[in-house]
Amino acid sequence: xxxxxxxxxxxxxxxxxxxxxxxxxxxxxxxxxxxxxxxxxxxxxxxxxxxxxxxxxxxxxxxxxxxxxxxxxxxxxxxxxxxxxxxxxxxxxxxxxxxxxxxxxxxxxxx
Amino acid sequence: xxxxxxxxxxxxxxxxxxxxxxxxxxxxxxxxxxxxxxxxxxxxxxxxxxxxxxxxxxxxxxxxxxxxxxxxxxxxxxxxxxxxxxxxxxxxxxxxxxxxxxxxxxxxxxxxxxx
Numbered sequence: 001x002x003x004x005x006x007x008x009x010x011x012x013x014x015x016x017x018x019x020x021x022x023x024x025x026x027x028x029x030x031x032x033x034x035x036x037x038x039x040x041x042x043x044x045x046x047x048x049x050x051x052x053x054x055x056x057x058x059x060x061x062x063x064x065x066x067x068x069x070x071x072x073x074x075x076x077x078x079x080x081x082x083x084x085x086x087x088x089x090x091x092x093x094x095x096x097x098x099x100x101x102x103x104x105x106x107x108x109x110x111x
Numbered sequence: 112x113x114x115x116x117x118x119x120x121x122x123x124x125x126x127x128x129x130x131x132x133x134x135x136x137x138x139x140x141x142x143x144x145x146x147x148x149x150x151x152x153x154x155x156x157x158x159x160x161x162x163x164x165x166x167x168x169x170x171x172x173x174x175x176x177x178x179x180x181x182x183x184x185x186x187x188x189x190x191x192x193x194x195x196x197x198x199x200x201x202x203x204x205x206x207x208x209x210x211x212x213x214x215x216x217x218x219x220x221x222x223x224x225x226x
Contacts, residue, residue, distance in 0.1 A: 088153050090153075097207075099203075
């Protein structure tokens, strides 16, 4: 079963604009991770935020985590056409950090 | 490049057959997890192996089984294939740590089609 849900399901923006994706989840977590997937291939790890952290930055990425609302957001600033992909949030739980993925947001960045 | 490799990249089988998928973990990683991703869905956790022992299992029937070898490479075996087993199968390796810091690194996947 899917733990989380991303919102929106699909997002289309112009190059240079910012893209914001949201993720909600259901149970307590160790951490939350965001992944990118191009054309149904392997997942690329973007960023991990632990349950005791509220915000994290990595390059053009900014992730927030609100454990009281069981939600997270991923902001991609100054988007590029190469950012076109599906983005998934995944919550890590239990020993070994087993991941439960959301349903994904399809981002399209147009020139 | 994550250093995690999977073989084969594509596979076509018929219903009722058996399949073995292989994964080579990133160097130094002692944990491997397998996920199934149906078209248009997020990956779903199948099971995880830590130091050659199963360390958790998702909601998959026993005909999905696995192995982890001393060099930490891994196999996913699926018996009695069904049409719904058609999916992208992803393995991910990680180094178990404490404090929720374990990033999982994914391979490129094996796309299985069951006819």
